[in-house]
Structure formats: C-alpha cells, structure tokens
Amino acid sequence: MKVMINGVAHEVAEDMTVGQAVRTLTASATGVAVAVNDEVVTRGAWETTALRDSDRVEVLTAVQGG
Amino acid sequence: MDDLIIAGEKFSSRLIMGTGGAPSLEVLDQALEASGTELTTVAMRRLDPRARGSVLDVLHRRGIKVLPNTAGCFTAGDAVLTARLAREALGTNWVKLEVIADERTLLPDPIETFDAAERLVADGFVVLPYIGDDPALARRLELAGCAAVMPLGAPIGSGLGVRNPHSIELIVEAAGVPVILDAGVGTASDAALAMELGCDAVLLATAVTRAQRPELMASAMRSAVQAGRAARLAGRIPRRRYAEASSPMSP
Numbered sequence: 001m002k003v004m005i006n007g008v009a010h011e012v013a014e015d016m017t018v019g020q021a022v023r024t025l026t027a028s029a030t031g032v033a034v035a036v037n038d039e040v041v042t043r044g045a046w047e048t049t050a051l052r053d054s055d056r057v058e059v060l061t062a063v064q065g066g
Numbered sequence: 067m068d069d070l071i072i073a074g075e076k077f078s079s080r081l082i083m084g085t086g087g088a089p090s091l092e093v094l095d096q097a098l099e100a101s102g103t104e105l106t107t108v109a110m111r112r113l114d115p116r117a118r119g120s121v122l123d124v125l126h127r128r129g130i131k132v133l134p135n136t137a138g139c140f141t142a143g144d145a146v147l148t149a150r151l152a153r154e155a156l157g158t159n160w161v162k163l164e165v166i167a168d169e170r171t172l173l174p175d176p177i178e179t180f181d182a183a184e185r186l187v188a189d190g191f192v193v194l195p196y197i198g199d200d201p202a203l204a205r206r207l208e209l210a211g212c213a214a215v216m217p218l219g220a221p222i223g224s225g226l227g228v229r230n231p232h233s234i235e236l237i238v239e240a241a242g243v244p245v246i247l248d249a250g251v252g253t254a255s256d257a258a259l260a261m262e263l264g265c266d267a268v269l270l271a272t273a274v275t276r277a278q279r280p281e282l283m284a285s286a287m288r289s290a291v292q293a294g295r296a297a298r299l300a301g302r303i304p305r306r307r308y309a310e311a312s313s314p315m316s317p
Binding site: 006007025026031032033034035038040042043058059060061062063064065066 | 084085086091094107108109110111113115120121122132133135137143147150154155156162164269271
C-alpha cells in the first residue's frame, strides 16, 4: 500500500504501524509528535496503530521559530 | 519581587525570546543566555532527518521553559492541530497562538485566532494569542479564557517599533491578564517603550537574532525591559507644553 510520510509517498507493507513510519525518519522519539490524517496519534498508541492505504502521516518536531 | 505571573507560573525575567532567525544554535545559545530569558518560543515543523542539533537541547540546557507557537497556520483548524502536536511532542499545554492572515504582512487573523482560542481553552490549553493592537479583541480573548494577550507593536520582523502606543495603553488599561508586546521591536528603546506603556513583558526574536551582534543586542534588550519596567513603576512626570523650572526662580 501507499502512504504519505511528511509529504513523500512511500510504498510500505500492509501492516506498517505509526511507530515504524516514525522510525523511517528518526531513531529518537524525543520531542516528536505524529498526526495521521490530521488527528494526533499519542505516543502510547504508535505501536498499536496500523496505517491504512493513502494515510497521510505527519511527523513533527520543534525547530527555531517565533 | 516583581515577578511576571502567567497562568500562576512565575518568571523573574520579563523578556520572552523567540528563536527564529539565528544563524546558528551556538549564536542562539549565547543570545539566550545574555537575554536572561526564562520563556522562549519554538515552531513545530516536519522532522528533517538531516538536521543536526536541536533548539530543544539548547533550551533544556539553559533551563528555559519552552513555549511552542502555531506559526505558519492560516486557519483555526490548523492552529488547533499544531497546538495538540506541540503538547504531545513537548509535554506542555502552553501555546502561543498565532494564526496569520496572509504571507505579505503576517498580520494575525482575528476571526480564526478567536475561534482557535476558544477551542484550545476548552481543550485545557494555556493560550497566549498573538493579535493586532485591538483593545476590543484583547478584551474578548481574555473573557474567552486566554492566559495573556500578545498585541503586536508592528508587523513581525519589521523592526518598526510600537506603531500605535495609544492602542497598547488602552489594551493595558482594560486587561486583567498579562499584556505581552509581541512583534515589531527593532531596538532597545522599542522594548523600553513597550514596558513604559504598561506591558507586562516583551516578546522579540528578529531584533536580536538578526542584529550584527546578537549577544550584545540580547543584553541591551534585557536592560531595556528592566529599565522600562522600572520607569513604569516609578511613574513618569506628565508631559508639559512649556518649561517648568527645576531651579528656584527667586534670586
């Protein structure tokens, strides 16, 4: 299936979790938050939340700003 | 002690810093130290695996409280989602709410800002909204449960100073929550003026991070905020049209 991770299309396994999607970008989960289709997925639910085809995953962190 | 109190939390510094525009994390770190700030904003963006070092590490090392903003949001919905992501990522329910109307002016959109503020307050956030210098909107946001109001002095990054001191005074007069002058500060006298007008704190970034010597400007801003606060508390003399002799006129 195909999912978007931070705006980039990825062909991934059917059972990919949010946690696995995060690990394609970073090994450290500190200071990171995830939304799937504009809904926050809390850290505790990353490993049990499976992605579905066409999901939009946004992985955010704090940067310089304001 | 003359502490700044926001949502029950005490700060001995009345200078709130932003982190945007610094040429490097090292320069930012030195500027933050020189500023004496205890509360500093960060933005939320897509994680970049190539990024080296983190602004969060700098803030944690200095013991500075993180204030995430919703910069880059154009709608209430975007801002609410960004605030929730910041709460999840950073473990804070504080948010500097920023919903801008267009990219040219970066002026805040009052309708979207108010909508987002109501939703975030209902969701348990400590909301500090960035707004125009509008006394009526400031009052409405306070009544909606915001923990502070942050009127602009001038557009973000413009360095034009406090363009409408009268409106800032009107906001201060009516406010029961801290008033934080946010945006537009170009140099130390702008920050001092904001405090003299009765603002409880000043938030600035560009004036320091893009100064030729950021660390020195941060130190200047720290002094300016302290001086402006002291002058406010001291009570300035009234302005007069003509001279009033300060020496005895009789021989």
